Amino acid sequence: MKARLYRTLLFAAYQxxxxxxxxxxxxxxxxxRAGLSLPVGxxxxxxxxxxxxxxxD
Structure with missing residues (x-):
């Protein structure tokens, strides 16, 4: 049950x-263009x- 909740929360965070x-x-x-980068990738x-x-798992 905890593993399923963990996978669901990871998927929601990913989305x-x-x-x-x-x-x-x-x-x-x-x-x-300003020479900065955002770490979203x-x-x-x-x-x-x-x-x-x-x-x-």
């Missing part, structure tokens, strides 16, 4: 971060990997 990435995309383009990748690991 929320994807939405955050989509919403902040215009800001990321402006930040890139790394966050999406790490949450995706965590969800995959949790799904394997």
């Amino acid at each position: 929320a971060v994807l939405l955050l990435g989509i919403v902040t995309f215009p800001l990321a383009l402006v930040a890139e 790394r966050l999406v990748e790490r949450l995706g990997e965590a969800h995959e690991r949790a799904s394997e």
Whole structure:
């Protein structure tokens, strides 16, 4: 039961971060022109990997 809840919460967090990435995309383009980068891509990748690991168990 706890594993299922954990996987569900990871999936929800993954989806929320994807939405955050989509919403902040215009800001990321402006930040890139200024020489800055937003770490949303790394966050999406790490949450995706965590969800995959949790799904394997």
